[in-house]
Amino acid sequence: MKNYDHNIIEKKWQITWTKNKVFTSIEKYNEKKYYCLVMLPYPSGTLHMGHVRNYTIGDVLARFHRMNGENVLHPMGWDAFGLPAENAAIANDIHPAIWTKKNIICMKHQLKSLGISYDWEREVTTCNYEYYKWNQWFFIKMFEKGLAFRKTAKVNWCKTCNTVLANEQVINGKCWRCSQYTEYKNLKQWFIKITNYADELIQDSQQLSGWPNQVIAMQNNWIGKSIGLEINFKLTLSQYTLKIFTTRPDTIYGVTFIAISQEHNLLKEVECYIKNYDEIMNYISKNKMQQTNNEYKDTAGIMIEGIKAINPINGNEIPIFIADYVLIDYGTGGIMAVPAHDKRDWNFAKQHNIPIIEVIKNNNKSILYKPYEGDGILINSDRFNGLTSSQALAKISKLLKDTACGKQVINFKIRDWLISRQRYWGTPIPIIYCNICGMLPVPVHELPVILPKDIKFSTKTSTLKTNKSFINVKCPKCQQNATRETDTMDTFIDSAWYYARYCDPKNMKSVFNSDKVNYWMPVNQYIGGIEHACMHLVYARFWYKVMRDLELVKTSEPFSNLLTQGMVTLNGKVMSKSKGNTVSPDKIIKQYGADSLRLFILFAAPPQKQLDWTIEGLQGCRRFIKRLWNLFYIINVKAKSTATVNEKVKIVQLMHTTIKKVTYTMQSSFKFNTAIANIMELVNSLYVYQSKSNDCKTSLEVYKTIIILLYPFTPHICEELWEMLGYKTNLSYYTWPSYNCNVVKNDFIDLPIQINGKVRGTICIPIEASQELIKQYIISNNKIATYLKNKTIIKFIYVKKRIVTIVIK
């Protein structure tokens, strides 16, 4: 018996696959394609177990679909721009390009040692100008369409990273990269008009039946569509009309104050009428002093004295407050406050002694202690009393619209995508500023605008601003001296369209060939972490729609199916470098083999769930692989033949049901853990059968099937055993086995007999037995018959091929 030496076997097959270009994919326009995509990694240094899990899952599917006769695209690349490279440059005095390249080489080597079946000829690296040139090209296209624009805005600023952040990169007031509190700054920045597509992104999410509901819910919540009424409130003394946005016009009789944001331009407009103007300005400036967005005070605010708002529905005069909880950049920056039926309004009213008027009846619960935010029957609402909330909402809305006091509007939570970064390591924004001609895009034939290599790195200014030869340029229109934009693009742009570039990665003339893209796209299966539910996946969906409107692609959604894999933990805690609880894939592969690692990662939990790393579990998987290996050497050893015909039937039948279950897993459920368990059972059964039978033919047939079924999970050992069995062809394209549950006729089944809810025994009956016959079997079974002695049978239920239930008295 030869020893199982994973190091030799795995290396051998990895070299064979590469040498024979086994996984190189080309367009075959008349063949069914399968595009399997995993989220491209940031080249941070080395692979972690999360990567291993992600890419192993993808590999299982890619390998299965190849065996299923589909033309598979399974590419890999590098999300290579970004801050860590620059931070490493500052800390270790190494250029980001060199640092990144070094990491890519290391991680690529690791991926190969895992035996992932990528088509490396399609490798994409986003920091290469061959790639980011097309970022710039897209930017110019969007600029021309008005989708990319520049404006001054209050932006989130991270002092530590020395750059702006998009809203969604600020988590609980902290920078998503360095976890420091951010602050606000007013700056001129580049934005992309994702809001133009907000409605479509929500609409089309309904088509994403292959996505987890959770992700769709998260995205829709993040985009945050809300339909409501913009209502005009006239003011006393002034001609100024204050607009507010509400989704609850049915509560308008309960309005007891108006609240506006401190940035609201009402203050300037009616300054002369405001009695406590100085006090208000004082309040605001004090507020600004302490303004980082790390905390909010839900009841802070100040009343504007000397002017009131008039409720358009009943003419009541109500006070106006500046309230910290009202946001300037949502809706109109002002609200009608209904403390009886809104928690925030209620808290504010309590704090400032504002009356609370109940207008929606809530079954016997008092609003003295808690606002009621649900629907109900209207009270204190004049002629609308007695209507339900929804009836009143329609009627009041109509009245306000008819009297020109209101109009229907739709608001979104999502803001335009802030893409400028004041950093070096990113795609330069291809814009030139000329004193004479103004702001101009770089002409397309001059692309790419290459990121210069010579930059001084320091914590203060790691930007292109320090590079004079980059900045100074001639105006493309008038040829006078001009300057380049020095901001670079958010790296989420790189990953918003990379999946399309894989379809034609070496194209130098255009972003990609449309025949190729339209053959491969959309991605059949996308796999990655749930942490990208909102940012990356929304940007990618948005970008794809822009590409569609540029007539580059024909469909509207890039990813048909999405699998979000769970985290890998150690003792229930996330593995991270800072916690020092990481497990290195390299060491594991060396000691136990890539096949064992892959098998454990797939077996320990269903892919969507959290996976806790245990070395004992890994060792168990290695033990199984060795059992499979040893089986090769005992399969031809003749045993004394004690196996019955029935046992042969059973093992063949088990083989077919295993094929069925594993196939189902691969096609739809992705519960690889149970598929592997099923194969383990078959191996266990084969051990037992082999020890009893000299029927080598059957054993060999089952063994061969096991190897094929296991191939997507543990490809190296399967290739090796396949070769040892005498097959010359590569297993990668060997046809996946079909199953036939009727291939062996089983005439008898074991049927459990339940009496008064308890299983009292099992009988073996002909599969087509009638109820009468079954009764006879039961009576002739001594054990079961005892329970029926001297009892009356009240009910006799036979669920075909499943169970018999008898109720007795």
Add this chain to the structure above:
RNA sequence: GGGCAGGUGGCGGAAUAGGCAUACGCACAGGACUUAAAAUCCUGAGAUCCAUUUGGGAUCGUAAGGGUUCAAAUCCCUUUCUGCCCACCA
């Protein structure tokens, strides 16, 4: 606070459409092989109690409580706990 997911042995986790709960694996115990250990192979095992010469038997059991049903981990109601995401979005 809102939304989603979930609670099954010592542990990770199984269980088509309501039909034998705990598959598979880990850890554990016993045995075989061995000078010994490792490795390997075989066997056992939800809990409690009873009976043990062999064979076994009873009760309880899928977070807790209730309901529907011949039959519930699965369906319905109430309670509770955990995880994740979102959170001044009017």
